[in-house]
Amino acid sequence: MNEILNKFQKDFSKLQKTIEAEGEILLGKLMTAANKATSNKNVVAKRKELEKLVEKQISKLEPAFEKFYKEAKSTASKYGVSLDKIENIEKKVRSKAKTKAKSKTSTKADAAKVKKTATKASASTAKSAVGGAKKAKTKKKA
Secondary structure, X not given: OHHHHHHHHHHHHHHHHHHHHHHHHHHHHHHHHHHHOOOHHHHHHHHHXXXXXXXXXXXXXXXXXXXXXXXXXXXXXXXXXXXXXXXXXXXXXXXXXXHXXXXXXXXXHHHHXXXXXXXXXXXXXXXXXXXXXXXXXHHHHO
């Protein structure tokens, strides 16, 4: 089991270093392109150029990631671990967490709406009561 973890860790660190190096190159190109952009025409042209660069970098990284994933999957299967099962469990947990987060934010938003309507209603009731009292005072004076 330690062997699989060590191999996985080495492969993962290799992939991470590759991604970091490609990211630094891409950031450098982005910075130079952003510095050169002075007018709208240049910005549009640079944007298209950057999109092409990003697509190119992604196409370079995809095979490395696929190779890493296949190696990790085969190494894990040698030791009786199914990465597909782990991935499915992780997806289920993530979807449950998202639904819980959405329900919490929706309940907070609903509570805020109820509070606003309650304060508006109480304010309008108070205004009408004040308005009614003013009308009664003016009638008494007359």
